[in-house]
Amino acid sequence: MIHYDEAIQNLREFIRPLHALSEEEWASFAAIWQPYSAPRKTLLTAAGDTEKYLYFVTEGVQRAFYLGKNDREATLVFMYPYSFSGVADSFLLQQPSKYYLETLTKSKFIRTTFLQVQELTDRYHNFEKLIRKATNFTLAGALERQIELQCFSAEEKFTTLLRRSPQVLTMIPHKYLASYLGIDASTFSKLLGTVRIE
Amino acid sequence: MRPLLKHLIMPVYQTQTLLESLAGHTDDYLQMAITEWQMIPHNAFTQNPSPDSWSANQCIDHLNGYGRYYLPKMKEVMHKAISKGLASEPLFKPGWLGNHFTGMMLTQPDGKPVKKMKTLKAYTSPQPRESHLVVAEFIEQQEEMSSLLQMAKNVSLTKTKVPTSLSALISMSLGDTFLFIIAHNHRHIMQAERALGSSRSSSKKIKPFLLAEMGVLTGS
Numbered sequence: 001m002i003h004y005d006e007a008i009q010n011l012r013e014f015i016r017p018l019h020a021l022s023e024e025e026w027a028s029f030a031a032i033w034q035p036y037s038a039p040r041k042t043l044l045t046a047a048g049d050t051e052k053y054l055y056f057v058t059e060g061v062q063r064a065f066y067l068g069k070n071d072r073e074a075t076l077v078f079m080y081p082y083s084f085s086g087v088a089d090s091f092l093l094q095q096p097s098k099y100y101l102e103t104l105t106k107s108k109f110i111r112t113t114f115l116q117v118q119e120l121t122d123r124y125h126n127f128e129k130l131i132r133k134a135t136n137f138t139l140a141g142a143l144e145r146q147i148e149l150q151c152f153s154a155e156e157k158f159t160t161l162l163r164r165s166p167q168v169l170t171m172i173p174h175k176y177l178a179s180y181l182g183i184d185a186s187t188f189s190k191l192l193g194t195v196r197i198e
Numbered sequence: 199m200r201p202l203l204k205h206l207i208m209p210v211y212q213t214q215t216l217l218e219s220l221a222g223h224t225d226d227y228l229q230m231a232i233t234e235w236q237m238i239p240h241n242a243f244t245q246n247p248s249p250d251s252w253s254a255n256q257c258i259d260h261l262n263g264y265g266r267y268y269l270p271k272m273k274e275v276m277h278k279a280i281s282k283g284l285a286s287e288p289l290f291k292p293g294w295l296g297n298h299f300t301g302m303m304l305t306q307p308d309g310k311p312v313k314k315m316k317t318l319k320a321y322t323s324p325q326p327r328e329s330h331l332v333v334a335e336f337i338e339q340q341e342e343m344s345s346l347l348q349m350a351k352n353v354s355l356t357k358t359k360v361p362t363s364l365s366a367l368i369s370m371s372l373g374d375t376f377l378f379i380i381a382h383n384h385r386h387i388m389q390a391e392r393a394l395g396s397s398r399s400s401s402k403k404i405k406p407f408l409l410a411e412m413g414v415l416t417g418s
Contacts (some may be wrong), residue, residue, distance in 0.1 A: 040225060042346050106225065170233045173337045174330070189330035193239060 007058045007110045010082045014056070018137075019130040028120055029127065033110040037169045038103050044086075045101040051090035057081050060107030061171055064099045065179070075180040077146045078104075078172060085109065088138055104172060149182050157181045158191045200366065205289020208220025208297050208370055211290045213355055216373070220380050226404055228340040235333045238394070247393045250322045257390035259332045261383055265339035267363045268379055272346055275360050279353040290355040302379035305409065323392070345378075350376065378405035381407055 008030050015021070023027065030096040033056070038044065045051050047067065057079050064076040065089055076099060090097035094114060121128040148157055161168065161181060168177060169192075178188040235243070235254070244255040252260070292300070355373030360367045360377075370378065383405040391404065 039221070039348070040228070041341050096201070104227075170237060173232055173341075174236050175338070176332055185330070185334060186328075189328070192237075192330075 003058070003108065004033075004110065004167045007035070007056065007108075008033065009137075010058060011056050011110065014082050015130060016154040019126075019133050021126060021130065024028070024185060025120075025124050025127055028124070032116040032120065034112070035108070037106070037108045039106045040103060042103045042107075043100060044103065045090070045097055046095050047097075047100055050088075050094055050096050051087040051101075052113055054091055054117055055079075055109040055111045056087035057083055057085045058108050060103060060105040062103045062107055063172075063176060063180075064066060064101050066099050071177055074182070075176050078168065078176075078180065080171065086111075088135075089184055092135065103186070104176065118165065154181070154183045155189050155194075156164055157183065158188070159195065162195065199337075207230070208292055208294070209409060209414045211292075211373070212290055212413035212415065214351075214375075216290055216355075217347055217350055217376075219362075220376055221344060221410040223380055223384065223405070223407065224340055224343050226324045227383060228337065229346070230387070230403060231333055231337050231340065233287040236330070236337075240326075242394070243333070245393070250390065252393060253326065253391035254328050254393045255329045255332050257386040257393065258336050259327055261386050262332065262335045262339060264363070264379060268375060269328065269339060269342050269346065271360055272372065272375060273349070275358050276346070276349050276353050276393050279358040279372075284354040284357045287354050287356060288354055290371075290373040292374050292377065293371050295368070296370045296378060298383050299370070300374065300377045300409070302346075304379060318325070327332075334347075345375065351385060352393060377409075383414040 011033070012030070030050065036055070037059075044053075044055075044062070046174060058081050059081060061080045062085055063078050066074045066076060068074070085101070087094075087097040087099050087101050090099075097194060117131070121131060152160065158181060161177070174188055174192070175185055178185045181188070183191075199353035212214075235258075240253075244253045246253045254346060350372065353372065355376070358373050359369040360372055360375040362370055384404070
């Protein structure tokens with residue numbers, strides 16, 4: 001129970017800067033969440049599944065990734081406290097996901113379903129604004145990341161990641177970080193050595 | 199007479215508790231590798247504490263050698279077991295050999311081995327491989343081990359057999375293989391931590407490997 005109450009509070013703090021909800025809207029939003037947890041390396045969503053859930057992470061790390069031909073993998077994004085999790089585009093569009101979502105460590109969430117979110121967006125225009133604003137930020141982030149991947153050198157990508165989220169180095173196996181940056185594991189390791197000397 | 203008797207009275211485990219304990223230990227090793235070892239530079243990780251003692255790198259690469267053989271084998275036999283319908287059972291009974299091997303892997307409360315063992319030549323690593331590769335392989339193997347422990351909930355730990363690396367003619371039960379491998383991991387991880395400097399407070403994060411805490415029922 002304690003975890004759940006804390007999670008709801010964290011959720012409230014998280015959405016506060018996004019958009020203001022009335023007390024009634026917030027109460028309705030707070031009511032649609034269920035606690036959920038999963039051990040390490042659990043596949044939450046597979047490519048081909050339609051993302052049914054919107055998660056809010058309170059503990060642990062997950063990643064969304066793409067599996068290409070010849071087992072080629074690309075990590076799209078990491079999720080860790082406190083943020084939403086789930087395959088965003090599949091959830092919003094209610095179309096089959098192109099990506100996999102897995103836990104990298106044992107993880108704790110609260111989660112809700114598309115139907116419950118939809119019911120709220122139908123009921124409260126203000127709530128739909130919240131969803132729209134959150135999506136806007138996600139879109140802006142995706143564009144920024146695309147540019148980084150195409151234009152930045154390995155070193156620039158590495159230092160950008162460290163500046164933004166220094167904690168990931170000791171939270172996530174480096175092979176996933178390398179995959180996320182689109183650089184190979186040896187390059188990543190070399191950069192780790194270089195940056196430490198500074 | 200007494201040593202023989204000891205081998206006749208073997209522990210019996212509650213399967214679910216055993217698998218959860220082993221998953222917990224594996225998770226600890228993974229956390230250690232992710233939060234600490236990944237960040238240690240090659241020079242420090244490959245340092246021999248004394249001419250006769252292994253570096254952390256050698257310890258972990260030794261474990262990787264075992265994992266390279268056993269993990270794919272365990273996955274293979276589990277798939278076969280599932281298709282053969284060797285369903286999970288509430289209790290697991292170790293075999294004589296498995297129990298013996300696991301016993302040899304056990305450490306004292308301070309983490310030092312109860313019995314010193316000379317490792318078979320094939321499993322010693324002579325040259326220091328790049329430590330980030332060794333740690334990365336270890337992480338990958340422990341992730342795989344986590345998955346296998348989940349998968350193992352669906353099969354009989356007793357009836358599913360794994361051919362050992364000693365000889366294909368010698369098999370151990372799946373349960374014994376998990377116990378042996380993870381006890382072996384524990385032993386060399388403690389050794390690696392000592393090589394890195396036993397004053398590290400992080401070493402206390404590796405809890406002791408105690409069979410008594412893994413769902414043992416009073417043996418018979």
